Amino acid sequence: MEIPSLDEHAHAEALAQLDGLVKPVGALGRLEELAAWLCAVHGTVPPRPLDDVRVVVFAGDHGVSVSGAVSAYPRHLTAAMVRVFLAGESGVNVLAREVGAHVRVLDIAVDDPLDDVPDEVRSRKIRRGSGSIDVADAVTGDEAQRAFDAGVAAADAEIDDGADLLIPGDMGIGNTTIASALVAAVLGLPADDVVGTGTGVDDEGRARKVAVLERALTRRAMHGPMDTLASVGSACAAATAGFLVRAAARRVPVVLDGVFPCAAAVLAREIAPGAERWWVAGHRSTEPAQAFALKALGLDPILDLGLRLGEGSGAVQAVPLLRGARAVLSDMGRLADLG
Incomplete structure (x- = not known):
């Protein structure tokens, strides 16, 4: 059974976006790692909801x-x-x-x-x-x-x-x-x-x-x-x-x-x-x-x-922590948007 690779481009993009959120770089620790992993899994930034x-x-x-x-x-x-x-x-x-x-x-x-x-x-x-x-x-x-x-x-x-x-x-x-x-x-x-x-x-x-x-x-x-x-x-x-x-x-x-x-x-x-x-x-x-x-x-x-x-x-x-990790990328503001 063939196993596909994760999307490394989405993973890299997620890490870059995480660094640009309204927080110190890396301040959300493991949540940031999980958010980037979910992006690599879904191939999109932010990742899709984990509803089901x-x-x-x-x-x-x-x-x-x-x-x-x-x-x-x-x-x-x-x-x-x-x-x-x-x-x-x-x-x-x-x-x-x-x-x-x-x-x-x-x-x-x-x-x-x-x-x-x-x-x-x-x-x-x-x-x-x-x-x-x-x-x-x-x-x-x-x-x-x-x-x-x-x-x-x-x-x-x-x-x-x-x-x-x-x-x-x-x-x-x-x-x-x-x-x-x-x-x-x-x-x-x-x-x-x-x-x-x-x-x-x-x-x-x-x-x-x-x-x-x-x-x-x-x-x-x-x-x-x-x-x-x-x-x-x-x-x-x-x-x-x-x-x-x-x-x-x-x-x-x-x-x-x-x-x-x-x-x-x-x-x-x-x-x-x-x-x-x-x-x-x-x-x-x-x-x-x-x-x-x-x-x-x-x-x-x-x-x-x-x-x-x-x-x-x-x-x-x-x-809930995985959902929280997704929400970080989906809903947090960006440093670039601050006045």
């Missing part, structure tokens, strides 16, 4: 969560949370409403039939749960490709419906374990460096996560990003990667959330080099794997609020 923001939550279960050893919460909560999203009562639902963003949840690999939810939620389902990565591949190569394609289709659906800005969210008990495994596998890092406390496990729980990752990373050799997604990833990670690649290919900006979307982004960048130019990091997670992922992607988070909920909840908090 879409969050797509990719939900799935993981084999490593069956025993309860890697999470402080039981596995069945993944399916329960899908219903919470649909009821509009999750953290990301509440926070998204504050910025006028729309939230959609997709069952990619939830280990529950979810027969009581709308068909559109299950329309991208690849399988029920993923394999336990410490003893088996998460998914087959074919399933990884199908999940990637499901993410592509999800991005197309939102963009065709008018999305100005996309946010990939995640839901799955065991997600931080999978994200850590992907980051370690791609970047060649030891398990102990990337594993955090996830949903709030204690030191013993963290040690169990490290042991799971060590077994997963040595279980077999991985060749290429899709093989890595199949071996130590998940169907929802592959879907998130497809979503990110497609957004970049179609010139739609993305705000990344916490560790899981950032881990998928590392794989997406391997699949489609240059796609990372179309993404911005919404916030800094407390998970160490995210820090490694962001460094590899060359992204600096907009916010640092100590968040670790996932779902896209941190990324939506960055939306």
Whole structure:
């Protein structure tokens, strides 16, 4: 999938205009960087409004969560949370409403039939749960490709419906374990460096996560990003990667959330080099794997609020700042116009 370049002329023009606004040069700091990035994304100065923001939550279960050893919460909560999203009562639902963003949840690999939810939620389902990565591949190569394609289709659906800005969210008990495994596998890092406390496990729980990752990373050799997604990833990670690649290919900006979307982004960048130019990091997670992922992607988070909920909840908090960055170029006066 071909990834277009950002508009460097629009970026340079934005920087020049920012220096001519009624303020000291550089006085608006990171907002100026974001404004120039949006101009490069849209190819125009000022950038277009970010009115239609879409969050797509990719939900799935993981084999490593069956025993309860890697999470402080039981596995069945993944399916329960899908219903919470649909009821509009999750953290990301509440926070998204504050910025006028729309939230959609997709069952990619939830280990529950979810027969009581709308068909559109299950329309991208690849399988029920993923394999336990410490003893088996998460998914087959074919399933990884199908999940990637499901993410592509999800991005197309939102963009065709008018999305100005996309946010990939995640839901799955065991997600931080999978994200850590992907980051370690791609970047060649030891398990102990990337594993955090996830949903709030204690030191013993963290040690169990490290042991799971060590077994997963040595279980077999991985060749290429899709093989890595199949071996130590998940169907929802592959879907998130497809979503990110497609957004970049179609010139739609993305705000990344916490560790899981950032881990998928590392794989997406391997699949489609240059796609990372179309993404911005919404916030800094407390998970160490995210820090490694962001460094590899060359992204600096907009916010640092100590968040670790996932779902896209941190990324939506960055939306007002992006809108503010646009407003700076659109609405501020110019020094040249002062009497």
